[in-house]
Amino acid sequence: MVRPVSLRSVVPVVYSLALAVAVLGPLVFSPGYLLLRDAVSTPRSFPTDSALGITDAAARAVPQDALLAVVTVVVDGGVAVTVLLMAALWAAGWGAARLVATLLPGRTSGLPAQLVAATVAVWNPYVAERLLQGHWSLLVGYAALPWVVCATVAVRGGQRGGWWALAAWLAAAGLTPTGAVLAAITALALLAAPGGTTWRWPRIAGGTALSVVASMPWLVATAVSGGGSDADPAGVAAFAARAEPLLGTLGSLAGLGGIWNADAVPGSRATPWALVGTVALLIVVACGLPALWRRREPVTVTLAVLAVVAVLAPALAATAVGLRAGEWSMLHVPGAGLLRDTQKWVALALPLYVLSAGAGIGGLRARFGGRDAVWATAAVLVVLVATPDLVWGVGGRVRPVQYPAGWRQVAGIVTADDGDVAVLPAGMFRRFEYSGRAAVLDPAPRMLRADVLQTGQLVVAGGAVAGEGRRAADVETLLLAGADPGELAARGVGWVLVEHGTPGELGESQRTLDGLERVHGDAELSLYRVPGASRQPADRDAAVAAHVLWALLLGGGAAGGLAVRLRGQARAAREQT
Incomplete structure (x- = not known):
């Protein structure tokens, strides 16, 4: 006997999918290819040396490009990228709802709180700006963060399937180097936090090992080719976080905005509405902070520390002292070029933001009375209005081409x-x-x-x-x-x-x-x-092996987690009969 699916578990899934469709409508309902700034989808991709990251350029798009080279053998590349991007935004909202259900107690983790959290995860300036910059695969890593938190909580509690889930989500986040680092920082910080029913050092060691495997494609590519070892110091100032109207750099980052490229922002973020929208978003998030502060559980405290660092560090990096430190690191620290787009690291604040937004519904009810559904509806509307032009491809700017x-x-x-x-x-x-x-x-x-x-x-x-x-x-x-x-x-x-x-x-x-x-x-x-060209082929063995390991981590983690879940359901069914 299979347990019936509850309405509470289905609604966040459907709602998150609806939000993703509302954002990506032009791509979903029109044929073509995403070609916008850094985003390039094509009918076919191929396993070139560049796709494996073993040229003298930095390995910024591994294993993303290799994955597309495999997938587009059977699926059109425009469809593949759209599906992956849709899955990312869907997973971001669904994962935020699961995070609320996992970490908040009792009634405070109900459906209204989950829907508010899902809205904050999908509908914010970070998503809008990264879409306009063409960083679709970075959004996969962003979307994995709430799921990484849920998996580490399961590991800390000794739950069956925790390690499998963590392996799968670390690998999913590892579609790009930045995503791999974001997920590794989140996972290791939580695994190192005190508490839990499992031993701390073994779980840190396990999390480290999984993070390394998830990062193998770009680590091996960098070691083999040396690409990215000599980043231009001029990139530090060029890619520093940017202040938006009436906000300053710190305020922009706190509102999940502030990307370096002023052209890659929704129209509302280039006007005084940036201040209004940021304040509105932060009010929704702040409503739950008192409740989280009263509980002060190790996981929540760790997420709060990550959020503070994620906002403050890019702001400090944009100061004169921070710029000089960044320029020094470009010259003396191998691989430091990965860090120069500092605003992207504000994604580490996402788990706390969605958790606090969800907790705020119970806090508002306790303080002012009323029904959770009413407060949640108001919060959702505030978040949507805070970034009004995210809808339908960020005002039609994210659309397919032919x-x-x-x-x-x-x-x-x-x-x-x-x-x-x-x-x-x-x-x-x-x-x-x-x-x-x-x-x-x-x-x-x-x-x-x-x-x-x-x-x-x-x-x-x-x-x-x-x-x-x-x-x-x-x-x-x-x-x-x-x-x-x-x-x-x-x-x-x-x-x-x-x-x-x-x-x-x-x-x-x-x-x-x-x-x-x-x-x-x-x-x-x-x-x-050009007649008479001759080129010594690159040694691909190490790079290919690294990509295979990553794929095994992703597929094995997902399969293992599913097997554990099915066994648990079968066991529960037997106990009920």
Whole structure:
């Protein structure tokens, strides 16, 4: 006999899905591909060296790109990215509701509190800004945090399935390096907190081991290739948290906003409404703080410490002293480039925010009377109005695009056997008519089956931040100087792709192109073959093994957790008969 599913457990799931659809409607209901700033989805992706993170550029998109290379063999890449992004926002809301049900006692963890928590998790400036910046895979790591907390609570209490769940959610968060670090910090902080029925040091050791395995793709890629070991100090100031109108940097971060790119914010955050919305969100969150303070349980205290650090540390990093310290770390600390976008770390405040927002419903009832449902409805409306333009693709700005037919034709011609691909115009960002006004990452690296050489240079307000792609920079310099094609071939370049209709430097490259065979040409793209290219293939074994370990952690954790759950339900059914 299977226990019936309760309304209390189903409603947060459906409600969270509805919120996710409300945010991502343009992607869900229209065909096409997400192409917005850092987000690039393509019909197919391929397991290139770049996808495995073993080029001289930093391994920022592993195992994300390798996963898409596998998935898009059977599923269109536009559908795959939309499904993953939908799952992320859905999981964020559902996980917030589960966190409230797990940590709050009795009536205070009821359905109204869970729905408020789910709303705060999905509907806030952090989600809006990261969507507009194109950080869809970072939102997967963000969404995993409430589930990581629930899993660590299960581990601390010696519950069956706790370790399996923790393994799965750490791996899910590890879709990007930042997500892996966010989840590892959260898990290890909670496993190290006092209390619980299990021994502290064994659980810390277990959490550390799982975190390392979840991070293996980017750790191994960085060790093998050395990419990202020499980050440009100029990136510290360029990617520092930014003050929004009437808020200051600290206020912006406390309101889960303050991304470095002023163009990647919803319209309401560029007006005095940023102050109104932040105050509204913080009032909803603050309502539950007295109740959490009275309980002061180790898990809750740890989440509070993480939230304070998550807000204060990026604010301090944006000060003169913090900027100097960050510049020093870029020069002397290997891998410090991962830290330079400081606002992204405010995600660590999410578990406390959703827990406190949920606890606030019971606090308001106890102080002012009334029904939980009434207070919850008011809180939900306040949170929605605080970021009003998050709805429907952040005011329609997150929407699918269609690639011109030439991209598919070029993708069918280029093969990895004939060498790598150099691109023109110079740079790695594009402005196509079909992609809208925002600059977008060049889709070529994910569209083609050969490695596309990219310098990694980022053009930001106030200047440029140098990238790590030294070989790509060398090839780009040769192209702009109009070098002999033989010099490109000697550096392993077998193709030159010219992308028309986008601004960028071309230099004297036409001299080089005149000496090459054009194998494709249309209004959008021209592809040239470079004869005689030869390139020593990279050793992929370690990187592939690291990705396999990550996949086993994700799949094994999910399967193990499901098996434990099914056995528990079967045992409960036998006891009732």
